[in-house]
Structure formats: C-alpha cells, structure tokens
Amino acid sequence: MGFWSTVGALAGAKAVHNRLNPPTVIVPPEYEMISLKPSGLSSWKIKYRKKGSGSWQMMTIGRNYRSMSGGWEFHWD
Helix, strand or coil: CCHHHHHHHHHHHHHHHHHHCCCEEECCCCEEEEEEEEECCCEEEEEEEECCCCCCEEEEEECCCCEECCCEEEECC
16 A cells, blocks of 8 residues: 555545544524534534524634634534
C-alpha cells in the first residue's frame, strides 16, 4: 500500500467515525435545531431557527467547541 493510499484510507476512516459519533447539542429554549450534519473530518454544521420563525440560520462547530453564548452547549463523546 502506498503512502497516498494510506492517507486516503485514514481520512475515510476519520470521516466515518465523525458521521457515526455526532456531538450532543443542548439548544437554548428559544431555538429549535433543524439538522446536524458532518462537515469535513472534524466539524459539524448545525441548522437552527427561532421557535415560530420560518427562516433558519446555520453555524459550524468543531471538536474544540464546548459552548457558545446564549446557552448553546456541545458535548463530545
């Protein structure tokens, strides 16, 4: 197995691990989470909206995030 084959295999394994182990997200009471999708090897995209609103917003978090202002909490297993 060549160097680039090994690198590709490791990147694929990391992507699968990321997809199978999402963070636990605690959402502030005034918001609702619409979706949580992996983005790359170590980040996640969170789509959310204010309760009762038709428009949505998106944020990207990485494994070094633990919390954000406004009551957002992220727990990584």
